[in-house]
Amino acid sequence: xxxxxxxxxxxxxxxxxxxxxxxxxxxxxxxxxxxxxxxxxxxxxxxxxxxxxxxxxxxxxxxxxxxxxxxxxxxxxxxxxxxxxxxxxxxxxxxxxxxxxxxxxxxxxxxxxxxxxxxxxxxxxxxxxxxxxxxxxxxxxxxxxxxxxxxxxxxxxxxxxxxxxxxxxxxxxxxxxxxxxxxxxxxxxxxxxxxxxxxxxxxxxxxxxxxxxxxxxxxxxxxxxxxxxxxxxxxxxxxxxxxxxxxxxxxxxxxxxxxxxxx
Amino acid sequence: xxxxxxxxxxxxxxxxxxxxxxxxxxxxxxxxxxxxxxxxxxxxxxxxxxxxxxxxxxxxxxxxxxxxxxxxxxxxxxxxxxxxxxxxxxxxxxxxxxxxxxxxxxxxxxxxxxxxxxxxxxxxxxxxxxxxxxxxxxxxxxxxxxxxxxxxxxxxxxxx
Numbered sequence: 001x002x003x004x005x006x007x008x009x010x011x012x013x014x015x016x017x018x019x020x021x022x023x024x025x026x027x028x029x030x031x032x033x034x035x036x037x038x039x040x041x042x043x044x045x046x047x048x049x050x051x052x053x054x055x056x057x058x059x060x061x062x063x064x065x066x067x068x069x070x071x072x073x074x075x076x077x078x079x080x081x082x083x084x085x086x087x088x089x090x091x092x093x094x095x096x097x098x099x100x101x102x103x104x105x106x107x108x109x110x111x112x113x114x115x116x117x118x119x120x121x122x123x124x125x126x127x128x129x130x131x132x133x134x135x136x137x138x139x140x141x142x143x144x145x146x147x148x149x150x151x152x153x154x155x156x157x158x159x160x161x162x163x164x165x166x167x168x169x170x171x172x173x174x175x176x177x178x179x180x181x182x183x184x185x186x187x188x189x190x191x192x193x194x195x196x197x198x199x200x201x202x203x204x205x206x207x208x209x210x211x212x213x214x215x216x217x218x219x220x221x222x223x224x225x226x227x228x229x230x231x232x233x234x235x236x237x238x239x240x241x242x243x244x245x246x247x248x249x250x251x252x253x254x255x256x257x258x259x260x261x262x263x
Numbered sequence: 264x265x266x267x268x269x270x271x272x273x274x275x276x277x278x279x280x281x282x283x284x285x286x287x288x289x290x291x292x293x294x295x296x297x298x299x300x301x302x303x304x305x306x307x308x309x310x311x312x313x314x315x316x317x318x319x320x321x322x323x324x325x326x327x328x329x330x331x332x333x334x335x336x337x338x339x340x341x342x343x344x345x346x347x348x349x350x351x352x353x354x355x356x357x358x359x360x361x362x363x364x365x366x367x368x369x370x371x372x373x374x375x376x377x378x379x380x381x382x383x384x385x386x387x388x389x390x391x392x393x394x395x396x397x398x399x400x401x402x403x404x405x406x407x408x409x410x411x412x413x414x415x416x417x418x419x420x421x422x423x
Binding site: 001002003004005006008027030031034035037038046047049051076097098099100101103104178180 | 264280281282284303304305306308311314317318319320323324325327328330372375376391393394395
């Protein structure tokens with residue numbers, strides 16, 4: 001790793017101030033950032049840890065029925081503390097990485113990084129969640145802008161994410177067992193006003209909504225509703241683990257499994 | 264920068280860089296070399312230690328993040344009289360180690376598992392150890408040792 005300064009503020013205001021320094025970067029749990037620094041793929045002047053900010057910790061059930069999760073909340077805490085209020089999201093959090101990674105990795109870090117194969121972006125987009133930052137609120141549909149790219153401005157911090165809780169939801173992850181990321185993951189959420197289907201691990205553009213499947217499922221909520229629908233493989237990721245066609249096919253398979261799990 | 268923490272019940276402190284990893288602080292500043300660095304990419308789990316009671320990969324955490332924390336390493340696992348604790352003894356009894364490189368991480372993960380789930384099933388043990396790799400591929404006996412350490416019958420676990 002290149003050398004950097006380290007700061008651990010205890011309030012959001014202090015963190016925002018610390019991130020004002022040139023080339024300063026926020027540090028969540030570090031489960032992606034630290035390996036990236038070891039590879040010398042990034043050279044921040046300063047890391048500003050989010051782990052000491054009490055107001056960014058924990059899960060809270062809101063009066064309107066939504067679930068709000070602090071940006072610095074670990075995957076292990078989400079897996080435990082949303083089990084009763086939003087079980088599909090708890091299941092997603094409980095499948096990230098391995099137990100030791102889940103004890104450090106945070107929801108804000110994962111969502112801000114927007115890895116094209118990460119689980120949380122699918123959960124956030126599939127739920128139609130709202131990303132709350134120190135400056136504003138961003139709808140999930142406007143947040144994910146492509147592989148490793150988000151609507152966040154320089155130095156902007158995800159302080160919490162607010163999830164509306166659907167009638168039924170399921171995350172179906174086809175595990176890439178070496179990286180423990182999703183080879184393809186589908187998050188399906190059924191709300192009173194419609195179905196949302198978000199896909200991770202598959203597209204060169206990162207997480208996306210499969211709108212044709214959503215329209216078909218709005219008309220008829222059963223696995224057969226997907227018959228005749230297929231994802232265009234042109235924009236899919238191809239690597240040694242799977243071709244474009246393979247991933248496109250997996251999207252349908254995992255979506256069907258998610259529908260079955262919600263019935 | 265100056266950091267201080269409790270390691271295996273003892274107060275320690277040191278002067279570290281921002282980029283110093285917890286694994287490096289333990290091994291190089293405190294000479295606690297029982298914590299192994301295997302892959303250095305947070306995949307193998309040989310470096311697992313406990314921070315405030317939770318299993319973490321110490322090669323993937325900055326030492327500065329553990330400032331003020333209560334850290335437990337393999338060196339603090341033995342009983343007060345120096346004898347092996349129940350997990351370590353079970354690893355010895357059931358041949359849960361071959362080359363021994365992954366063993367510190369395996370024992371620390373096993374301890375974290377048994378704290379939250381005192382009588383795990385074989386499947387639960389295998390699931391919990393997903394982040395701990397054994398390049399000797401000695402998983403059967405590791406699982407067996409953890410079953411035994413939790414006071415359960417191990418005769419049903421495959422012997423190969």
